[in-house]
Amino acid sequence: MSGRVLRLLLLAALVALGVWGWRLLHPSPEHIIRKELAELARTACVPADEANLRKLANAQKLASFFTSDAELTIDVPGRFSQTISGRAEVQEKALGARSMLGGLTVEFLDVNVTVAPDAESATARLTAKANLPGDSVPQVEELKVGFKKVEGDWLIQRAENVKTLH
Amino acid sequence: MGTEGEVAPPPSLLQRVVIGRNPKITALRLAIWVVLLLIAGKFVLLRIQVEGISMLPTLKEKGVHLVNRQAYLFHPPRRGDIVSIRLAGEHLMYLKRIIALPGETIAFHNGQAVINGQVLEEPYVKGPCYWEHEPEVVGPNEYYVVGDNRTMDFYDHEQGRAERSRIVGKLLL
Numbered sequence: 001m002s003g004r005v006l007r008l009l010l011l012a013a014l015v016a017l018g019v020w021g022w023r024l025l026h027p028s029p030e031h032i033i034r035k036e037l038a039e040l041a042r043t044a045c046v047p048a049d050e051a052n053l054r055k056l057a058n059a060q061k062l063a064s065f066f067t068s069d070a071e072l073t074i075d076v077p078g079r080f081s082q083t084i085s086g087r088a089e090v091q092e093k094a095l096g097a098r099s100m101l102g103g104l105t106v107e108f109l110d111v112n113v114t115v116a117p118d119a120e121s122a123t124a125r126l127t128a129k130a131n132l133p134g135d136s137v138p139q140v141e142e143l144k145v146g147f148k149k150v151e152g153d154w155l156i157q158r159a160e161n162v163k164t165l166h
Numbered sequence: 167m168g169t170e171g172e173v174a175p176p177p178s179l180l181q182r183v184v185i186g187r188n189p190k191i192t193a194l195r196l197a198i199w200v201v202l203l204l205i206a207g208k209f210v211l212l213r214i215q216v217e218g219i220s221m222l223p224t225l226k227e228k229g230v231h232l233v234n235r236q237a238y239l240f241h242p243p244r245r246g247d248i249v250s251i252r253l254a255g256e257h258l259m260y261l262k263r264i265i266a267l268p269g270e271t272i273a274f275h276n277g278q279a280v281i282n283g284q285v286l287e288e289p290y291v292k293g294p295c296y297w298e299h300e301p302e303v304v305g306p307n308e309y310y311v312v313g314d315n316r317t318m319d320f321y322d323h324e325q326g327r328a329e330r331s332r333i334v335g336k337l338l339l
Contacts (some may be wrong), residue, residue, distance in 0.1 A: 077321065109258055110257050127253040127254040127257065138217065142253040143254075163326075164260065165262075166327040
């Protein structure tokens, strides 16, 4: 009797291990996008003493998260409004920002990912929290980020801020 | 004649204080408390910490408070309530006061909130305020929320119409 229970437990453990291994080797689009967003947030952080070559490399890396026709729109009424079009402009703006914002930290919180039925596009909603050097209160924006699958990679095609309070 | 069973010695004072007279009942009570606390934490109360100065002087920066998620189970949000408003989720939320209800018209004139043409008495607002803002109508499923610290510039202060679905709960204490 105990031998049968042991065999059943062993079988259950093997099934669980198989499922875990399968998920590890074949991550879901949602999992990939979450990982990518976490990596994007890490890349967007700017160390206080970032060297010029590192600045350029990180700006290039940041741009690599976007499609060549990506469009980013940030509109904070009364304060700031900007549209960035294309990967090249993303890189240019990122490089400029990195020069001014040494010590910036970025976090993406409450990431909700919805993958389209065709699994070729997805939308992520998240709260971005940025601690700017010298500011005691973090900047907070709700973002809607559209992803597109390009040659097997999930890239950001559009991003815009969501007005939580209208 | 039967023989008497062995009588267990009474528990020591230390045991009575720490785990009670009956450890099984104590464990059951503990389990019930844990379940109740988990339910309260998940469905009723939400612990929040204030970051920023927009609710001064009512709520101090770094202050820790509780939000009651079930406050609006039986009635809609009311004017004057301090509510938490979610962004993409509940890790970071706005904490604001409701000053205008669905369907009302709100404006700011000479630093005072004007609701449907009437100046709103707001004893919780301290310090000078010079806000001027054109009248706007609050939508049928929206509430106009603003912080108590009106000494900030109008556009530096997060405020505006929040959809009902974004209101997570009411500040309890």
